[in-house]
Amino acid sequence: MAAFQLESWLHGIIEENLNGDEAFRRFSGKNPAHPLTRSDVEAYRDFHLQRTLQYAYENSYFYREQFDRSRLKPSDIAGFKDLAKFPLTGPQHLAQYPYRFLCTSQAVVARPCIFVTSGTTGPQKEIFWSQWDLEKITEFMAAGISTVATRDDTVQILLPDGKPNSQADLLRQGVAKFGARPVVSGAEQSAEEQLRILDTFHSTILFGFTGQLYRISKELQPDHDLQLKGVKVLFLAGEYLPAARRRELETIWNCRVHTHYGLTEMGLGVAVECTAGDGYHFNEADLLLEIIDPVTGERVKPGDEGELVFTTLTREAMPLIRYRTHDLSRLIEKPCPCGATSLLKFDAVRKRLESVVTLGNGAEMYPTLFDDLLLSIAGVIDYRVKLLRHESMDRLEFTIETIRENDNVLAEINRTLRLAPVIADNIAAGSMNEPRVKLVGMGAFRTADRAKKMIVDCR
Numbered sequence: 001m002a003a004f005q006l007e008s009w010l011h012g013i014i015e016e017n018l019n020g021d022e023a024f025r026r027f028s029g030k031n032p033a034h035p036l037t038r039s040d041v042e043a044y045r046d047f048h049l050q051r052t053l054q055y056a057y058e059n060s061y062f063y064r065e066q067f068d069r070s071r072l073k074p075s076d077i078a079g080f081k082d083l084a085k086f087p088l089t090g091p092q093h094l095a096q097y098p099y100r101f102l103c104t105s106q107a108v109v110a111r112p113c114i115f116v117t118s119g120t121t122g123p124q125k126e127i128f129w130s131q132w133d134l135e136k137i138t139e140f141m142a143a144g145i146s147t148v149a150t151r152d153d154t155v156q157i158l159l160p161d162g163k164p165n166s167q168a169d170l171l172r173q174g175v176a177k178f179g180a181r182p183v184v185s186g187a188e189q190s191a192e193e194q195l196r197i198l199d200t201f202h203s204t205i206l207f208g209f210t211g212q213l214y215r216i217s218k219e220l221q222p223d224h225d226l227q228l229k230g231v232k233v234l235f236l237a238g239e240y241l242p243a244a245r246r247r248e249l250e251t252i253w254n255c256r257v258h259t260h261y262g263l264t265e266m267g268l269g270v271a272v273e274c275t276a277g278d279g280y281h282f283n284e285a286d287l288l289l290e291i292i293d294p295v296t297g298e299r300v301k302p303g304d305e306g307e308l309v310f311t312t313l314t315r316e317a318m319p320l321i322r323y324r325t326h327d328l329s330r331l332i333e334k335p336c337p338c339g340a341t342s343l344l345k346f347d348a349v350r351k352r353l354e355s356v357v358t359l360g361n362g363a364e365m366y367p368t369l370f371d372d373l374l375l376s377i378a379g380v381i382d383y384r385v386k387l388l389r390h391e392s393m394d395r396l397e398f399t400i401e402t403i404r405e406n407d408n409v410l411a412e413i414n415r416t417l418r419l420a421p422v423i424a425d426n427i428a429a430g431s432m433n434e435p436r437v438k439l440v441g442m443g444a445f446r447t448a449d450r451a452k453k454m455i456v457d458c459r
């Protein structure tokens with residue numbers, strides 16, 4: 001099998017560095033006769049890490065202080081291994097002191113980005129990107145699109161159509177950079193309107209949020225044969241995708257479904273699902289990844305679950321060093337069937353630190369457990385869940401959006417929930433009441449924000 005496109009792209013960048021940067025050539029000691037391997041990717045990573053640390057030390061008030069407080073100099077950190085000595089950066093630092101991170105004058109900033117993540121609990125944060133940063137961001141988007149598209153494809157972008165350099169606009173630039181045709185159809189159009197745009201432009205790839213594309217698909221399905229529309233790929237963002245829902249979407253459109261993992265702080269696009277379909281390769285041209293124990297801050301053993309922590313390697317306006325994502329995942333170490341031999345790969349993110357609630361008996365519960373259960377039931381579109389305390393026991397209350405509100409669906413939902421170990425074990429142990437379920441009709445959650453799903457803890 002040909003190498004995964006993201007690997008060819010990264011190798012191209014490393015080759016460019018080897019040809020154009022004398023300092024990197026000396027640092028890497030690469031033998032030009034040998035093909036690139038993991039150790040060349042690591043040399044590239046460590047070289048750009050050193051540059052980033054020196055640059056942040058000289059230009060960012062925040063990082064200068066972090067170095068001074070830790071009694072470190074950039075020269076004390078030669079590479080990945082030494083980076084563990086440096087303090088972590090948290091979302092709260094960004095929320096408190098955004099301007100102290102800035103390494104350029106504000107005149108250089110092409111796009112300040114103000115956003116809130118982590119449901120309704122996360123603080124508001126500001127990120128600044130220079131024109132150089134935006135070029136890097138759209139280059140990675142082009143590389144990400146190349147993993148699912150050819151230059152003959154038309155990519156319909158179902159993201160909110162905002163200002164120039166909005167997420168939709170940057171993706172439009174990325175698709176154009178790759179050489180395919182972008183069509184921004186926005187997020188607020190009706191399902192019929194999205195289909196009309198698809199028919200007009202002969203879109204072959206649809207890019208949007210998982211829940212949004214599922215809802216559109218279910219709304220259109222009764223009146224249209226979507227299998228005949230010529231769509232090759234649904235490229236989905238934003239939410240965890242249970243296997244059953246992936247299969248359902250693949251059947252509805254008779255196409256492949258790929259997902260990606262994104263994070264605004266890291267430049268929107270971070271990682272794309274590899275063709276093997278069981279994990280993500282990420283943007284190793286611009287990001288360094290560590291996985292840490294969220295309690296101790298120590299790195300976990302390869303393959304163990306921990307929090308994803310990224311360091312930017314090429315950022316100009318606002319480099320971030322050891323930035324905590326609060327997303328939990330693990331490295332997948334075995335050789336990847338997609339053919340990539342020099343890329344790291346991590347598992348789907350099933351938990352966020354904020355999304356885990358601890359029950360009275362110490363057991364952990366998080367929303368993707370319910371995604372796997374509920375979104376596998378035909379007719380369920382979306383749901384919300386609350387955890388309450390009732391007669392000194394835990395109780396879950398679900399509000400579930402379904403295509404039809406009928407007794408069969410309700411019975412199946414109740415059966416599925418009660419048999420699930422995450423609920424059944426706690427009921428058997430006497431620490432939880434039977435869950436309560438309320439059905440609402442299709443469209444009830446349509447206007448809700450697309451923040452990451454939480455178990456709303458009302459105890």
Ligand SMILES: [Zn+2]
Nearest residue numbers: 274336338340
């Ligand atoms: Zn792969």
